[in-house]
Amino acid sequence: MIELEAVSTRYGAVPMLREVTLRVGAGELVCLLGPNGAGKTTLFKTVAGLIRPTSGTVRVAGSPDARTERIAALGVGLVPENRRLFPGLTVAQNLCLGYEAVRRERVGFDQGLEDIGRLFPRVLERLDQMAGTLSGGEQAMVALARALIGRPTVLVMDEPSLGLAPKLIREYFRIVEELHARGSTVLLIEQNAGMALRIAQRGYVLSRGSVVADDAAEALRKSSVVRNLYFS
Ligand SMILES: Nc1ncnc2c1ncn2[C@@H]1O[C@H](COP(=O)(O)OP(=O)(O)OP(=O)(O)O)[C@@H](O)[C@H]1O
Ligand SMILES: [Mg+2]
Known part of the structure; x- marks a missing residue:
């Protein structure tokens, strides 16, 4: 691979x-x-x-x-050094960018969110929060969720x-x-x-x-x- x-x-x-x-x-x-x-x-x-x-x-x-x-x-899902979230965008918007990057459209965004929720229930609780205001641990989970939402192999x-x-x-x-x-x-x-x-x-x-x-x-x-x- x-x-x-x-x-x-x-x-x-x-x-x-x-x-x-x-x-x-x-x-x-x-x-x-x-x-x-x-x-x-x-x-x-x-x-x-x-x-x-x-x-x-x-x-x-x-x-x-x-x-x-x-x-x-x-x-291919990428999790860059220092997370590289967009701090002035919400968690949902950050996830959406990860989703759009894949564009394979085999899975709907909402379905992707459900996947994410099973792995990181906390991320779903924070969808409307600005990414820059999350704790370090939450940011790490969102950066991983952003890479996973398009179901990479x-x-x-x-x-x-x-x-x-x-x-x-x-x-x-x-x-x-x-x-x-x-x-x-x-x-x-x-x-x-x-x-x-x-x-x-x-x-x-x-x-x-x-x-x-x-x-x-x-x-x-x-x-x-x-x-x-x-x-x-
Ligand atoms: N854009 C750049 N221009 C010039 N030198 C660079 C550039 N980016 C990195 N370097 C240099 O290349 C070397 C390797 O950097 P790199 O970031 O790949 O290391 P790393 O193993 O990821 O280190 P770290 O554990 O600190 O993240 C370093 O000496 C760094 O200073
Ligand atoms: Mg490095």
């Missing part, structure tokens, strides 16, 4: 991703770990079609080099748990695990290696733009590469 082959990206003269190869198969839950500045968000933007790689190929949902609008229409998330209290992080990861169990393909980009490796099947570790480890979650939990990156 997601396939990066020897992808390199630079910001001006500065190389950021260096020959990154990464694959997420249908139905997999794969995490991408890495410390600050490793290039995680650059990779998210590359998958989302917001950045063109300088070399290498990107295929998402079978489509090569798709633009962001098309990526969403292909059934693939979810790509950039540090969704950042800034959440530990109890909410557990709740959030439980929902991601449930989405995966229902058949969604997930690429979860996280700094929280402990939590991510608990729910993922496989993982990649990015450091200074390069993949430095690529293994089963179980093996990464014990890996000195992961330990050294995070605890040195």
Whole structure:
């Protein structure tokens, strides 16, 4: 569902991703770990079609080099870093934007809202509230709901748990695990290696733009590469 082959990206003269190869198969839950500045968000933007790689190929949902609008229409739900809600719009309006982005029209908006209500009853209670006035935890749930309302088959998330209290992080990861169990393909980009490796099947570790480890979650939990990156 997601396939990066020897992808390199630079910001001006500065190389950021260096020959990154990464694959997420249908139905997999794969995490991408890495410390600050490793290039995680650059990779998210590359998958989302917001950045063109300088070399290498990107295929998402079978489509090569798709633009962001098309990526969403292909059934890919994006949860960007820092949520990126529209603070001056209501929760309902934010959800509507996520719904419109998909435009597959297989499911009505109201039906989508019902789906959301089952996962996050709190979001339905806040439909008329300005998104900018929600708590951090509520904003995180709305950002996920916005990605889910068009019933995507693939979810790509950039540090969704950042800034959440530990109890909410557990709740959030439980929902991601449930989405995966229902058949969604997930690429979860996280700094929280402990939590991510608990729910993922496989993982990649990015450091200074390069993949430095690529293994089963179980093996990464014990890996000195992961330990050294995070605890040195
Ligand atoms: N638009 C840009 N122009 C120039 N350099 C950039 C730009 N965006 C990011 N960078 C640099 O690229 C590097 C990787 O940034 P990126 O945001 O991908 O890292 P990250 O792994 O997501 O970090 P974090 O954990 O802090 O979110 C950083 O050194 C950053 O300063
Ligand atoms: Mg980032």
